Amino acid sequence: xxxxxxxxxxxxxxxxxxxxxxxxxxxxxxxxxxxxxxxxxxxxxxxxxxxxxxxxxxxxxxxxxxxxxxxxxxxxxxxxxxxxxxxxxxxxxxxxxxxxxxxxxxxxxxxxxxxxxxxxxxxxxxxxxxxxxxxxxxxxxxxxxxxxxxxxxxxxxxxxxxxxxxxxxxxxxxxxxxxxxxxxxxxxxxxxxxxxxxxxxxxxxxxxxxxxxxxxxxxxxxxxxxxxxxxxxxxxxxxxxxxxxxxxxxxxxxxxxxxxxxxxxxxxxxxxxxxxxxxxxxxxxxxxxxxxxxxxxxxxxxxxxxxxxxxxxxxxxxxxxxxxxxxxxxxxxxxxxxxxxxxxxxxxxxxxxxxxxxxxxxxxxxxxxxxxxxxxxxxxxxxxxxxxxxxxxxxxxxxxxxxxxx
Amino acid sequence: xxxxxxxxxxxxxxxxxxxxxxxxxxxxxxxxxxxxxxxxxxxxxxxxxxxxxxxxxxxxxxxxxxxxxxxxxxxxxxxxxxxxxxxxxxxxxxxxxxxxxxxxxxxxxxxxxxxxxxxxxxxxxxxxxxxxxxxxxxxxxxxxxxxxxxxxxxxxxxxxxxxxxxxxxxxxxxxxxxxxxxxxxxxxxxxxxxxxxxxxxxxxxxxxxxxxxxxxxxxxxxxxxxxxxxxxxxxxxxxxxxxxxxxxxxxxxxxxxxxxxxxxxxxxxxxxxxxxxxxxxxxxx
Numbered sequence: 018x019x020x021x022x023x024x025x026x027x028x029x030x031x032x033x034x035x036x037x038x039x040x041x042x043x044x045x046x047x048x049x050x051x052x053x054x055x056x057x058x059x060x061x062x063x064x065x066x067x068x069x070x071x072x073x074x075x076x077x078x079x080x081x082x083x084x085x086x087x088x089x090x091x092x093x094x095x096x097x098x099x100x101x102x103x104x105x106x107x108x109x110x111x112x113x114x115x116x117x118x119x120x121x122x123x124x125x126x127x128x129x130x131x132x133x134x135x136x137x138x139x140x141x142x143x144x145x146x147x148x149x150x151x152x153x154x155x156x157x158x159x160x161x162x163x164x165x166x167x168x169x170x171x172x173x174x175x176x177x178x179x180x181x182x183x184x185x186x187x188x189x190x191x192x193x194x195x196x197x198x199x200x201x202x203x204x205x206x207x208x209x210x211x212x213x214x215x216x217x218x219x220x221x222x223x224x225x226x227x228x229x230x231x232x233x234x235x236x237x238x239x240x241x242x243x244x245x246x247x248x249x250x251x252x253x254x255x256x257x258x259x260x261x262x263x264x265x266x267x268x269x270x271x272x273x274x275x276x277x278x279x280x281x282x283x284x285x286x287x288x289x290x291x292x293x294x295x296x297x298x299x300x301x302x303x304x305x306x307x308x309x310x311x312x313x314x315x316x317x318x319x320x321x322x323x324x325x326x327x328x329x330x331x332x333x334x335x336x337x338x339x340x341x342x343x344x345x346x347x348x349x350x351x352x353x354x355x356x357x358x359x360x361x362x363x364x365x366x367x368x369x370x371x372x373x374x375x376x377x378x379x380x381x382x383x384x385x386x387x388x389x390x391x392x393x394x395x396x397x398x399x400x401x402x403x404x405x406x407x408x409x410x411x412x413x414x415x416x417x418x419x420x421x422x423x
Numbered sequence: 424x425x426x427x428x429x430x431x432x433x434x435x436x437x438x439x440x441x442x443x444x445x446x447x448x449x450x451x452x453x454x455x456x457x458x459x460x461x462x463x464x465x466x467x468x469x470x471x472x473x474x475x476x477x478x479x480x481x482x483x484x485x486x487x488x489x490x491x492x493x494x495x496x497x498x499x500x501x502x503x504x505x506x507x508x509x510x511x512x513x514x515x516x517x518x519x520x521x522x523x524x525x526x527x528x529x530x531x532x533x534x535x536x537x538x539x540x541x542x543x544x545x546x547x548x549x550x551x552x553x554x555x556x557x558x559x560x561x562x563x564x565x566x567x568x569x570x571x572x573x574x575x576x577x578x579x580x581x582x583x584x585x586x587x588x589x590x591x592x593x594x595x596x597x598x599x600x601x602x603x604x605x606x607x608x609x610x611x612x613x614x615x616x617x618x619x620x621x622x623x624x625x626x627x628x629x630x631x632x633x634x635x636x637x638x639x640x641x642x643x644x645x646x647x648x649x650x651x652x653x654x655x656x657x658x659x660x661x662x663x664x665x666x667x668x669x670x671x672x673x674x675x676x677x678x679x680x681x682x683x684x685x686x687x688x689x690x691x692x693x694x695x696x697x698x699x700x701x702x703x704x705x706x707x708x
Contacts, residue, residue, distance in 0.1 A: 073636070075532075237640060241430075241672075242675070260634065261637070
């Protein structure tokens with residue numbers, strides 16, 4: 018008799034299992050933002066956001082979700098799309114591919130969204146693109162700067178590619194730093210692929226790569242690397258080491274006198290968020306090349322308007338920054354809006370056909386347009402240098418830069 | 424010559440950081456028989472206290488002084504509430520402390536918003552010796568590590584508190600019969616181990632910046648150090664930490680860092696295979 022209480026019976030297992038399944042299915046990570054005007058004649062258009070609301074890069078994911086809320090609110094305030102309101106569905110990808118795939122399926126199967134935007138890391142994009150594009154038969158927009166080579170049909174990329182981040186930036190570095198480059202890198206796909214492209218541009222412009230080296234993602238001691246950089250008299254450190262390693266690495270470089278001897282730090286994912294990893298004097302002169310910096314708001318009224326609207330709605334810690342895909346999210350949603358307007362309907366084929374050549378006149382950092390047939394986005398690129406804890410724009414592209422993908 | 428001096432300094436300084444992190448872990452493992460998987464999060468809390476102090480305008484060194492006391496007090500409370508229930512089941516204790524660590528880690532992640540935050544060092548800059556630049560703060564860490572190591576040794580080997588700790592470890596029943604309050608000793612030992620972790624966190628946060636996974640980064644290296652050094656004595660884990668810290672800083676100088684990272688663990692496993700009792704076996708100080 019007493020055995021019954023301690024043993025897991027089949028009935029008990031099934032009831033526990035059902036409870037757990039229910040808890041997972043209804044989830045705490047699901048958010049629905051409904052429009053104020055529910056009296057529309059037609060059903061709302063559903064926009065799905067799948068991003069990292071929790072986990073190590075939650076600061077980026079939450080900023081992206083905030084941008085989506087802001088853009089959808091603006092579109093709804095202006096009368097919606099095709100006379101229909103927009104409804105926003107936000108799911109957490111949690112920096113965990115298996116959780117993400119489950120949550121993305123919810124967007125597709127339960128909520129039946131018309132489009133999914135999201136994913137920040139490349140591994141996340143690779144995990145969720147199949148449930149969205151192939152099995153889900155839904156349009157997918159990926160907003161983050163990345164290593165390129167993503168040419169899946171119905172998958173549109175709105176962040177910068179290696180060509181956009183290197184073509185103008187590396188010649189600038191050679192002119193304002195020197196010819197001898199070091200490529201210290203975290204050991205995963207983005208640095209490996211970016212370095213292949215960067216090396217080509219460096220050598221084409223008369224520069225030289227002294228060494229290219231990869232480190233475990235959690236390495237925090239870089240004394241051997243710093244020593245190689247200093248003893249080889251490297252001019253430019255083109256860094257793709259990521260947090261947590263990047264902070265100690267830059268600090269050790271600073272302490273070894275790299276900056277004092279005229280060395281130049283360069284890092285193409287550095288935005289306003291990452292400035293806080295080090296003290297200002299440790300990264301003085303660090304150069305980055307992105308599609309947007311907050312410093313632009315001084316000269317570009319369109320950027321200033323977007324930045325001000327974001328800060329009014331979301332005055333917290335989650336910054337509107339290019340490195341966290343916030344600008345790519347804005348651009349992606351606005352390009353999609355333009356495409357839906359042109360298509361006049363929301364089915365995948367029509368919107369994809371219109372998105373293929375969609376343009377927006379105003380966005381963070383300037384206008385943007387899709388390159389027809391390439392599913393990547395032309396945009397203006399800016400080179401900025403860290404000065405005393407903020408960025409100063411030192412160069413910008415003439416017109417829109419081609420992504421050179423697909 | 425200059426380069427090899429710089430190399431030696433960097434290797435010793437990373438070794439010192441690992442020793443500092445492992446001190447508390449080693450004391451709790453050796454003196455209490457508990458493998459505390461929340462030790463990394465005690466390190467994180469020490470770092471967080473230091474960050475809080477500097478973010479609220481207090482001098483950084485004040486945060487560094489406060490950190491071991493705050494974390495030690497928390498350790499004392501946690502021992503009385505949770506850890507105490509696990510002494511009879513060391514395996515369950517591992518899971519329990521792991522859960523505890525997870526709670527602390529995610530709470531801190533929430534508090535700092537998942538960012539990486541800089542904490543300035545109280546003594547910044549570098550000491551210039553000709554063409555070689557040595558980080559002043561890393562040098563300070565080496566000095567503090569030596570002092571703390573010496574003080575811990577004296578506390579355990581030369582004071583009556585240390586004697587009671589060792590007595591409680593050797594034979595709890597006899598210790599109780601001799602009038603030693605073993606629960607209090609266990610609580611104090613755990614709090615002391617936690618305080619050392621808090622101090623380690625406070626001292627290393629200017630080097631590595633504050634982020635939620637700061638502690639977990641050192642936990643695995645810490646446990647490998649304890650295994651290599653040998654559980655049971657104070658000096659064993661410290662010696663192990665010296666070896667592991669030095670190896671993991673030295674190997675990247677002569678080979679690809681990705682290979683070096685793995686090789687440290689391979690060497691440690693091979694060593695434990697041939698000398699399971701560790702570098703220094705036996706109980707005591």
